[in-house]
Structure formats: C-alpha cells, structure tokens
Amino acid sequence: MASPTRATVADAPGIELVARRRLLLSPIDAFFRLHPGDHALVKEGEAVGRGQPVLEHFREPRTLVVQGASGEGNQLLPGDRAAPLGSRGRDGQHLDGELLFRSGGRWRIAGGERPEPLESPVAGVVHEVRPGAGVTIRSTANAVVGQTALAGPSWGKLQVATGADGELRAQHVDVGMAGSIIVAGARMDAEALTRARAVGIRGIVVAALGIKEQRDFLASERRGRAAVHGLPPFGILVLDGASRRPIASPLMALFEAIEGGMVAIVGDPPALVIDDPSVLLPVPPSDLVRVRSGPLAGAEGAWAGLAGPRRFPAGVTLEAAFVRFGGRPPVAIPLGDLERFA
Amino acid sequence: MTNVPRALLAIDAGSATTSVALLGKPWKRWRLLGSLAAPAGAPIDELAATVAARLISTDPRMAVELSISAESIGDLPRLKAVSKPPQTLAVLGASRRAVGLLESVAARTPWRIRTASPETHDPREMTELALRPEVSAVLVGAGDPPGPDERGWLDDLAGLVGAATRRRPDLRVVLAGPVAARPAWAEGAGRPFDGSQERIIEGPPLGLRVGPDEPLREILEGLLPATDSRHTSVRALLSLADTLDRTIELIDIGLDGGLRAMASPGIAEQGPAAIAVRTAQAALVPGEVDDDGVDAVLAWTTGSLDRHRMGDRLMDLRVAPWADVSGEGARLRLAATRAALARLDAQSPDIAAMPSPDVTIVSGGAFSVAPARAVALAVADTIRRPGTTQLASDHARVLGPIGTIDDPDERRALVADLADDLLAPIGSLVVVANVPTGRRSATRIGRITLEGDVQGRHDLVSGEVAFIDLAPGDRALATLEFRDAVRVGHRARRVAVPVSGGVAGLAVDMRDVPLRLPERRDRRRAALAAWGELAWPGDER
Numbered sequence: 001m002a003s004p005t006r007a008t009v010a011d012a013p014g015i016e017l018v019a020r021r022r023l024l025l026s027p028i029d030a031f032f033r034l035h036p037g038d039h040a041l042v043k044e045g046e047a048v049g050r051g052q053p054v055l056e057h058f059r060e061p062r063t064l065v066v067q068g069a070s071g072e073g074n075q076l077l078p079g080d081r082a083a084p085l086g087s088r089g090r091d092g093q094h095l096d097g098e099l100l101f102r103s104g105g106r107w108r109i110a111g112g113e114r115p116e117p118l119e120s121p122v123a124g125v126v127h128e129v130r131p132g133a134g135v136t137i138r139s140t141a142n143a144v145v146g147q148t149a150l151a152g153p154s155w156g157k158l159q160v161a162t163g164a165d166g167e168l169r170a171q172h173v174d175v176g177m178a179g180s181i182i183v184a185g186a187r188m189d190a191e192a193l194t195r196a197r198a199v200g201i202r203g204i205v206v207a208a209l210g211i212k213e214q215r216d217f218l219a220s221e222r223r224g225r226a227a228v229h230g231l232p233p234f235g236i237l238v239l240d241g242a243s244r245r246p247i248a249s250p251l252m253a254l255f256e257a258i259e260g261g262m263v264a265i266v267g268d269p270p271a272l273v274i275d276d277p278s279v280l281l282p283v284p285p286s287d288l289v290r291v292r293s294g295p296l297a298g299a300e301g302a303w304a305g306l307a308g309p310r311r312f313p314a315g316v317t318l319e320a321a322f323v324r325f326g327g328r329p330p331v332a333i334p335l336g337d338l339e340r341f342a
Numbered sequence: 343m344t345n346v347p348r349a350l351l352a353i354d355a356g357s358a359t360t361s362v363a364l365l366g367k368p369w370k371r372w373r374l375l376g377s378l379a380a381p382a383g384a385p386i387d388e389l390a391a392t393v394a395a396r397l398i399s400t401d402p403r404m405a406v407e408l409s410i411s412a413e414s415i416g417d418l419p420r421l422k423a424v425s426k427p428p429q430t431l432a433v434l435g436a437s438r439r440a441v442g443l444l445e446s447v448a449a450r451t452p453w454r455i456r457t458a459s460p461e462t463h464d465p466r467e468m469t470e471l472a473l474r475p476e477v478s479a480v481l482v483g484a485g486d487p488p489g490p491d492e493r494g495w496l497d498d499l500a501g502l503v504g505a506a507t508r509r510r511p512d513l514r515v516v517l518a519g520p521v522a523a524r525p526a527w528a529e530g531a532g533r534p535f536d537g538s539q540e541r542i543i544e545g546p547p548l549g550l551r552v553g554p555d556e557p558l559r560e561i562l563e564g565l566l567p568a569t570d571s572r573h574t575s576v577r578a579l580l581s582l583a584d585t586l587d588r589t590i591e592l593i594d595i596g597l598d599g600g601l602r603a604m605a606s607p608g609i610a611e612q613g614p615a616a617i618a619v620r621t622a623q624a625a626l627v628p629g630e631v632d633d634d635g636v637d638a639v640l641a642w643t644t645g646s647l648d649r650h651r652m653g654d655r656l657m658d659l660r661v662a663p664w665a666d667v668s669g670e671g672a673r674l675r676l677a678a679t680r681a682a683l684a685r686l687d688a689q690s691p692d693i694a695a696m697p698s699p700d701v702t703i704v705s706g707g708a709f710s711v712a713p714a715r716a717v718a719l720a721v722a723d724t725i726r727r728p729g730t731t732q733l734a735s736d737h738a739r740v741l742g743p744i745g746t747i748d749d750p751d752e753r754r755a756l757v758a759d760l761a762d763d764l765l766a767p768i769g770s771l772v773v774v775a776n777v778p779t780g781r782r783s784a785t786r787i788g789r790i791t792l793e794g795d796v797q798g799r800h801d802l803v804s805g806e807v808a809f810i811d812l813a814p815g816d817r818a819l820a821t822l823e824f825r826d827a828v829r830v831g832h833r834a835r836r837v838a839v840p841v842s843g844g845v846a847g848l849a850v851d852m853r854d855v856p857l858r859l860p861e862r863r864d865r866r867r868a869a870l871a872a873w874g875e876l877a878w879p880g881d882e883r
Contacts, residue, residue, distance in 0.1 A: 016388040019381035036469045063466045078505035078530065100469045103501030103526040110466040132473040132509065147661055211653035241661045242654035293666035312668035314878060315713040336381055336664035
C-alpha cells in the first residue's frame with residue numbers, strides 16, 4: 001500500500017514530462033565486436049555459459065596477400081576463412097585468416113599472430129553471428145544500463161566499496177577486493193583505477209568519470225594490451241556522465257540488494273548484467289525524482305506537481321516542477337534538471 | 343458541418359527535446375494557442391494534454407469553441423517532424439587527396455563521416471570500417487580519369503567496396519567516379535556493376551578542382567529520411583519567404599547537427615527558391631568530444647574551466663542536452679552554440695557570401711531558452727555579414743512540422759495565417775564593417791538616430807556592440823552617421839536602414855568583420871566579458 005507521500009504515477013500528474021531513466025533492462029542483447037580476421041567460436045542458436053570463449057581475435061593483426069584462385073567455379077567468398085584454423089604457409093606465416101577481397105587475382109586476407117580468446121561474461125544464447133562485424137548474445141538476465149563502458153567485458157562478485165556520494169581513493173583499493181566488481185561511488189581518479197586493475201579487481205561501477213580519467217585509463221589499457229602477457233578482464237561502467245555526482249538512491253538500493261552476487265559488465269550496450277534472477281530487486285517510489293544537474297544536483301525528493309514557466313538564474317525562463325525535499329516546502333526546479341526512475 | 347480541422351498539433355520530436363504546439367482556428371485564421379517542450383522521450387499525449395489544460399484554464403470559451411478538451415486532445419490531427427541521430431557514412435578514396443575532396447562535400451550533409459584511404463589505413467581497417475554496424479552507407483570516389491596518386495590503389499579499393507556490398511546486403515554505396523568499372527569490382531562484388539541494384543548509386547566523378555557539389559550532396563541527402571525536421575523546415579521557410587515577400591535566413595543548431603538556409607520570395611512566374619546546407623559538423627556538441635571541440639568552446643568562455651573540466655561539461659551536455667540550462671549552464675550552452683555556429687558558417691560559404699537577409703530566424707534548442715540579447719550577440723559574434731537583419735526565433739518549433747505538409751498551397755495558407763505567431767521578434771541586428779580602428783579604446787566614431795526616438799541620439803564606439811531599446815512591434819528608421827565611410831550593405835558615411843523592435847531591441851555591432859578576438863587569453867576573456875555584460879542580466883549567474 002502506498003504511503004500518503006508516495007503516490008502512484010496516476011496520482012502524480014505531470015511527472016511523465018520528466019525524463020525517464022530505465023533502471024533495468026531485460027532481456028539484453030550483448031554485442032561483441034568481431035574485427036576482420038577475428039574468429040567466431042560459436043554459432044547462432046548455441047547456448048553459451050559464462051566464461052565460455054565466444055570469439056578469438058589476433059593481438060597482432062595484419063593483412064596478408066596471397067595468390068588466389070580465379071575464374072568461375074571458385075567457391076571462396078569474402079568473409080570466408082582462407083584456410084583451416086592453424087594453417088601456415090611455407091614461410092611459417094598463418095594462413096587461417098578471413099578473406100577480405102580479391103583484386104588482380106590476389107586475395108587480401110585479414111590474419112595475424114597471437115590469437116586471444118574473448119570469454120562471454122554472461123550466460124545466454126547466441127542471437128547473431130556476423131563475420132567481420134560481431135557476435136550478439138541474448139541473455140534473459142536483468143541489466144542495469146549505464147552511460148558508457150570502458151574496456152571490458154568482465155565479470156565478478158559485486159562489492160559496494162563506498163557510499164553513493166563517496167570517492168574511492170587509491171590508498172583504499174586493496175587486494176581484498178580482487179576478483180570483484182566494485183561500486184566506487186561518485187567518482188574515481190586515474191590513479192585509483194590503475195591500482196584497482198593492478199590488484200586484480202575485475203571491474204568498477206562509478207557514477208561519473210571525467211574525460212581526463214577516461215583518456216588516462218584507455219591509454220594505460222592500450223599499453224597493457226600490447227604487453228607480452230596482455231591483461232586480465234577489467235571493465236568500467238559509468239552510470240551518469242563526466243561531472244561528479246552521487247549514485248542515485250534507486251541504483252544504490254539495487255547494488256546493495258545484489259551485493260555478493262555474480263554480475264558482469266558488458267560494453268554494448270553499456271550495462272551491468274545481474275546474474276541471479278531470484279534476487280528480489282527493490283522498486284523505487286513512483287513519485288521519486290532526482291535532480292541531475294544544477295545547484296541541487298544529486299538531491300532526491302518527491303514530485304509535487306508542475307510549476308509552469310519560471311525564471312531562473314541567467315535570466316532564462318524554463319518549464320519547472322515543484323519537488324519536496326524531506327519535510328520542507330516544495331522547491332521549483334527546471335523540468336529538464338529532473339529525472340525519474342522506472 | 344465541415345471536416346476541415348479547427349485545431350491540430352504540431353510536433354517536433356528532436357534528439358534532445360520534444361516540442362508540441364497547439365494550433366487552432368478560432369475565427370478566420372489559424373493561431374498558435376500554446377506550446378511546450380520537454381526532454382526527448384516525453385509522451386506526446388501528455389505534453390499535448392498539458393498545453394490543452396493551460397488553454398482551458400486561461401480561455402475556456404475558446405477551448406469549447408475549438409472542441410479542445412483533455413479527453414479529445416489525443417485525437418487531434420498531427421503534423422509531425424522527427425529528427426534522428428545522424429547516420430554514419432564511410433568515405434573511401436584511393437588517395438588522401440581524393441578522400442579530402444569527398445569529405446569536403448560530405449561534410450555539407452547531415453551524415454556523420456568516417457574517412458579512410460589506402461595511404462592512411464590498412465585494407466583490413468578499411469574493410470572493418472565498411473562492415474561496422476553503425477555505417478549505413480559508403481561514399482567511394484575517384485577522378486575520371488584517375489589521378490596519378492589514385493591509380494596504384496584504385497583496383498584494391500574497388501575490390502574492397504565490391505566485397506563489402508556482397509557481405510552487407512543492407513549497405514548503400516555511392517560511386518563518385520568510375521570505381522565500379524574496374525575489373526576488381528566484379529571480383530569483389532561477385533558480379534559486374536550494371537546499375538540494376540538500387541542501393542548502389544552512381545554519382546559525378548571527382549573533379550580536379552573544387553566545383554559545385556550539389557549533385558553529389560543531393561544523392562547523399564536523398565539516402566536520408568525526408569521527414570527530418572531540418573529537411574521539412576526548409577519547405578516551410580520557402581512558404582514563409584513567399585508569404586512575407588522577404589529574403590529569410592534560417593539558422594538551426596541542434597544536438598546532432600545544424601542547418602543554414604536562405605530563401606527568397608518568388609518573382610513573376612518563378613516560385614520561391616532556397617539554398618540550404620545541413621551538416622552534422624554544426625552539432626551543438628560533436629558526437630565525440632575531442633580537444634579541438636573543447637578548445638572551440640573554451641575560446642568563447644570567460645570562466646576559469648580548464649580543458650578537462652570543459653570536456654566533462656560538454657560530455658554531460660551531450661548526454662543530457664535538456665539539463666543544466668540555467669545559471670552557468672546557460673552561458674556554457676551559448677558558448678557551445680557559438681562554436682557550432684562558427685562550424686556552420688565555415689561549411690556554408692555560399693550562403694555567407696549572400697547579402698544580408700531581411701529576416702534571420704534562429705531555431706533549435708540551443709537558442710530556445712537563452713535571453714534574447716545573448717542570442718543576438720551569439721549570432722553577431724559568428725555570422726559576420728555586414729548589413730541589417732531582423733532577428734526572430736522559431737520559439738514554438740513549428741516550422742519543421744508545417745514543412746511536412748506536402749501541398750505547397752495548403753502550407754502557404756497555414757504559414758500566412760501563423761506568420762505573426764510563429765516568429766518571436768528578438769530585435770534587429772546591424773553589423774557595420776570597415777569601421778576605422780581608434781588608437782585608443784572607446785573612440786567615438788559616429789552616432790545613430792532612431793526616427794521618433796525620444797532618447798535622442800546614441801554614440802557609436804569603435805570595436806563595441808551597442809544595444810538600444812526598441813520594443814517588440816515597434817518600427818523605426820535608423821540613421822547611422824560616421825566620420826569615415828563604413829560598410830552596411832554598401833559603403834557610405836551616412837546610412838539609413840529600417841529596423842524593427844524585439845525583446846533584445848536594436849543591436850549595432852561595430853567590431854571587426856570577421857571578428858578578431860585578442861590572442862592573449864586574459865584579453866580575449868576580458869573582451870568577451872565586456873560584451874557579455876550587455877547581453878546577460880548583471881547579477882543573475
């Protein structure tokens with residue numbers, strides 16, 4: 001039964017005009033990019049388990065030029081494998097790449113050295129395999145959709161390391177978190193990210209990550225991937241954007257509800273996939289709204305109706321809504337600065 | 343009884359916001375009864391119901407007359423224009439030069455562009471680009487005959503694109519030159535090119551020099567949906583120019599792209615004509631926020647944000663363009679708008695070279711909420727065309743929806759009725775060029791007199807912008823007198839121009855054309871801050 005201050009959508013007229021943020025997505029189609037030369041290890045309709053290799057890509061890709069059969073009757077087509085897996089020419093080079101195109105009687109083949117498998121972070125069914133484009137795995141699990149995902153995919157047990165408004169510093173990242181995906185609060189700096197990867201953390205969920213931190217991390221990721229032994233899986237899921245703000249309370253409640261359970265970070269769409277379907281996930285009140293920007297960014301309150309056009313700082317007139325924070329009188333907030341959850 | 347509707351909804355569903363306007367015909371002509379915008383994705387019925395509720399509460403008799411009620415609002419006829427995120431076009435050529443030529447044409451279309459040539463990319467990387475799911479078309483070109491820098495790679499390029507068409511049956515290809523005539527095309531595509539496939543379109547070959555790009559642009563734009571609001575609003579602009587018998591420029595900056603169009607009224611037997619440039623490069627925030635994009639916005643700001651923090655703000659603006667519109671967010675938004683306007687101006691030199699239009703309409707979310715003087719200043723900062731123009735805003739965003747009406751007579755009739763309502767007057771902008779630069783700052787170089795102005799004459803100072811109050815609806819003859827000859831449309835020492843009022847009044851711009859901002863950061867910020875003081879309410883940050 002709804003409390004007097006927690007009404008249903010029907011009792012909160014106008015709230016539909018507030019930008020809706022979808023909390024959970026199910027089913028989810030996780031897409032894994034296949035570059036030319038990469039080899040899909042699964043077929044459409046095949047069931048895959050978490051940790052099962054789904055594709056193999058070359059860490060040192062290259063283009064080969066080989067004399068190809070010409071004329072009619074040649075059955076080889078662009079996108080086909082040039083030769084069985086592991087085939088090598090007389091000079092020892094791999095010939096088991098992907099046919100790109102033929103020109104002047106010679107095939108261009110995308111191949112390479114040092115193949116590396118990519119393991120599925122989620123269990124599901126292979127929905128589509130498009131050579132040279134990607135593999136899509138459909139999972140019926142629930143997923144929390146974020147704004148951006150960097151690196152990944154990855155999976156591990158979820159651990160909430162800070163509060164919604166906290167910031168995980170490098171000195172607070174320790175090996176006890178190894179193997180986990182960490183909820184790291186409002187923001188994280190590049191040093192803490194580097195340390196998190198170094199101690200074996202499998203992923204980070206954070207409200208905001210600045211453009212500098214993203215670039216620093218991706219540069220470090222490229223260097224690590226180019227190294228001899230590569231890198232273990234690690235992913236970052238950014239929930240909101242770039243400027244610091246706390247994690248929304250409905251999301252935090254979700255993370256607390258599934259803490260200790262297995263989750264996965266996928267990049268396309270950027271999401272945190274919740275493995276256990278039996279967990280009872282909390283549902284936010286329908287009249288809850290959150291201020292996502294402006295002076296009150298991060299504050300959450302109850303919808304109190306449309307306020308009509310109002311004048312705000314810088315002399316701008318905007319559509320506004322009343323929001324009640326705690327027991328205080330309602331405050332007019334620009335409609336665009338609010339978000340609701342569903 | 344008649345079946346002709348007496349009320350309808352004009353809906354502009356943009357990438358950032360959705361706007362709903364309620365149009366009604368209470369007596370003999372159509373009027374704009376109200377409008378409302380909300381973040382993209384907001385239910386249109388809910389927006390319409392809110393607008394209807396406001397009409398019912400303010401003028402219940404009119405609502406009854408037009409049979410508008412909360413229950414019936416969803417049943418009203420709709421004119422709907424939709425803006426979708428730009429699609430990606432892979433631009434491929436056999437040399438870097440060829441790609442550059444193609445890119446310069448494609449940049450003047452709404453496509454988001456990715457380029458590659460054998461000089462810069464491996465065949466594997468070029469194939470990957472053509473196969474990416476987000477790439478929906480490929481533009482491949484070559485000279486006819488191929489240039490010396492193209493001959494070595496042209497066969498490989500033909501084979502590569504031909505193979506891509508075979509692997510992706512949904513991929514559309516525009517051939518700008520004799521690429522498909524190469525034997526390698528048939529090797530890649532599995533069949534010679536015979537023109538039977540609708541998705542493969544032949545265009546004009548690359549020229550050695552830059553020439554008219556309309557034929558290729560038309561082909562590229564023809565691949566995109568015609569319901570896009572930046573497409574349909576040009577049709578409405580034509581009707582408006584014809585109705586008002588004025589040359590009208592439309593400048594639209596949106597989240598995913600910009601539009602600049604110039605329409606002239608019909609003369610004698612000829613109907614109205616327009617030229618338009620739609621470009622994804624004039625997006626309010628580029629899809630990928632890079633250093634150049636950040637610097638372009640920083641150049642227009644007076645705050646103390648460093649490059650990283652500005653990048654963060656732009657990324658947030660990209661993610662939630664409807665948010666953070668007041669306070670400092672409003673200034674940031676207009677700084678990003680100036681950067682986008684500068685990109686739009688750079689992509690439309692043909693329109694920039696035309697004489698100043700009678701009316702300039704600004705449209706899009708970037709302008710919709712800013713103070714009128716700030717909008718006028720943003721336009722004056724970037725569209726540096728000497729002359730006089732009346733500034734107005736498509737405040738209810740109805741031009742796009744009206745442009746969806748296919749019948750030009752029907753469209754013209756609606757525009758004729760709504761002309762007074764759909765444009766909110768911002769004011770008049772007079773840009774004066776060839777102003778003699780004083781040795782000291784604040785040198786008086788002339789004066790302006792408004793006919794019938796009780797305030798008398800106003801001094802004009804070199805290098806500054808003057809805002810003179812002129813209420814909406816007021817008209818006057820402004821006489822500008824200078825010590826030396828200047829250029830306001832034509833070169834003279836004394837110029838008289840008709841001006842009309844608006845919320846911003848009359849803005850007279852005596853700065854350099856083109857605008858030269860100080861190189862030093864502190865001086866540039868000081869100059870921008872001084873101009874900004876005129877445009878933004880003093881203490882309302």
